[in-house]
Amino acid sequence: MNTESLLKEFYKRYGETGGKPGIFFSPGRVNLIGEHTDYNGGYVFPCALSYGTYLAARITGTKSVKFASVNFYFTTEIPLGTLTKKVGSEWVNYPLGIIDEFNKVGIEVNQGIEFLFSGNVPNDSGLSSSASIETVTGFFINKVFGNSQLNLVELAKLCQRAENNFVGVNCGIMDQFAVSVEKVNHAIFLNCDTLDYELVPLKLEGLKIIISNTNKKRQLANSKYNERRGECEQAVENLNKARPVKNLGELSLSEFEEIANFISSDIVRKRARHVVSEDQRCVDAVDALKAENMVRFGELMNDSHDSLKDDYEVTGVELDTLVEEARKIEGVLGSRMTGAGFGGCTVSLVKEEAVDAFIEQVGKNYEQKTGLKPEFYVADVGDGVREL
Numbered sequence: 549m550n551t552e553s554l555l556k557e558f559y560k561r562y563g564e565t566g567g568k569p570g571i572f573f574s575p576g577r578v579n580l581i582g583e584h585t586d587y588n589g590g591y592v593f594p595c596a597l598s599y600g601t602y603l604a605a606r607i608t609g610t611k612s613v614k615f616a617s618v619n620f621y622f623t624t625e626i627p628l629g630t631l632t633k634k635v636g637s638e639w640v641n642y643p644l645g646i647i648d649e650f651n652k653v654g655i656e657v658n659q660g661i662e663f664l665f666s667g668n669v670p671n672d673s674g675l676s677s678s679a680s681i682e683t684v685t686g687f688f689i690n691k692v693f694g695n696s697q698l699n700l701v702e703l704a705k706l707c708q709r710a711e712n713n714f715v716g717v718n719c720g721i722m723d724q725f726a727v728s729v730e731k732v733n734h735a736i737f738l739n740c741d742t743l744d745y746e747l748v749p750l751k752l753e754g755l756k757i758i759i760s761n762t763n764k765k766r767q768l769a770n771s772k773y774n775e776r777r778g779e780c781e782q783a784v785e786n787l788n789k790a791r792p793v794k795n796l797g798e799l800s801l802s803e804f805e806e807i808a809n810f811i812s813s814d815i816v817r818k819r820a821r822h823v824v825s826e827d828q829r830c831v832d833a834v835d836a837l838k839a840e841n842m843v844r845f846g847e848l849m850n851d852s853h854d855s856l857k858d859d860y861e862v863t864g865v866e867l868d869t870l871v872e873e874a875r876k877i878e879g880v881l882g883s884r885m886t887g888a889g890f891g892g893c894t895v896s897l898v899k900e901e902a903v904d905a906f907i908e909q910v911g912k913n914y915e916q917k918t919g920l921k922p923e924f925y926v927a928d929v930g931d932g933v934r935e936l
């Protein structure tokens with residue numbers, strides 16, 4: 549949906565008399581490498597997509613907030629003063645969570661609003677449709693009710709808190725940070741412990757980033773995600789018997805190997821090994837990109853997937869099949885799952901001339917093996933949240 553048709557839809561639902569709404573956009577993201585490291589104080593390397601969530605929003609003279617989305621049937625109108633109650637498991641909990649967190653920092657939504665959202669990030673694909681709806685809502689409220697007093701980093705942190713506290717998903721900072729702070733044709737190298745970051749130009753001469761969607765529903769994703777977080781906490785607790793460790797991200801691989809036997813459970817030790825090795829891969833991948841060594845970058849992507857499969861165990865048949873089939877195509881430098889896992893998408897680095905063969909052959913073979921029809925997006929790396 550372009551902004552013109554969003555405006556048209558807005559007027560159809562809410563009428564033209566209240567004036568022209570503001571139009572805002574926040575992207576989805578794809579993480580290139582550095583998976584399940586963010587909540588361990590490690591490094592990540594995501595970039596923003598040109599897909600995302602559009603928002604048309606207008607202040608009204610009324611005492612209630614109206615929520616509607618082009619993507620969902622459910623709409624609601626909630627009186628001011630009761631905006632901090634959850635509504636079942638509806639999509640409106642994302643913008644409501646944002647309003648709730650703004651309240652907590654003293655920025656109150658004290659006038660009526662008409663909201664119309666429209667997203668083109670496939671839901672449940674692991675491309676951060678939730679972070680994009682949170683951030684676009686937050687950007688609007690910050691501007692209109694908060695005089696833009698929060699900077700983009702503060703906004704990202706507030707959006708993460710909304711997802712943790714209101715929606716109830718214990719996610720790290722990567723998604724909200726990436727979709728807020730990103731710049732077109734850059735990826736963001738973020739230290740999730742200090743939040744220091746560097747925008748690194750994505751020089752992809754002759755290469756394309758292909759996102760492949762397993763189209764597998766991620767039912768268990770949230771509970772498994774929280775289980776992995778718990779395992780990492782347990783690892784840190786055990787390692788503290790050997791030396792003070794705040795989080796796994798602070799350990800080099802050799803430091804980890806020296807004290808790994810303090811972790812009593814084999815499974816927990818494997819989880820920790822993934823985190824520590826992935827952190828190093830993320831650093832190495834950024835170095836490889838800067839050195840324009842994309843073959844090395846691709847190898848690190850492959851290693852990342854294998855570690856997520858064998859040590860972290862968050863892939864599953866669908867993601868593994870997509871990756872396996874991708875790696876058979878000549879011209880594929882690397883392929884890995886991206887996001888939380890348990891379904892969702894893979895990201896592959898592919899020579900331009902191999903893109904068509906990739907989509908055709910991976911598509912055919914994946915469907916044959918899993919019975920699911922995949923989808924492919926050739927990614928354009930876009931800007932962070934903004935007013936259009």
Ligand code: GLA
Nearest residue numbers: 583584719720721722887888
């Ligand atoms: C999800 C979470 C992120 C991050 C990734 C895994 O996308 O929202 O915070 O933990 O999974 O890297």
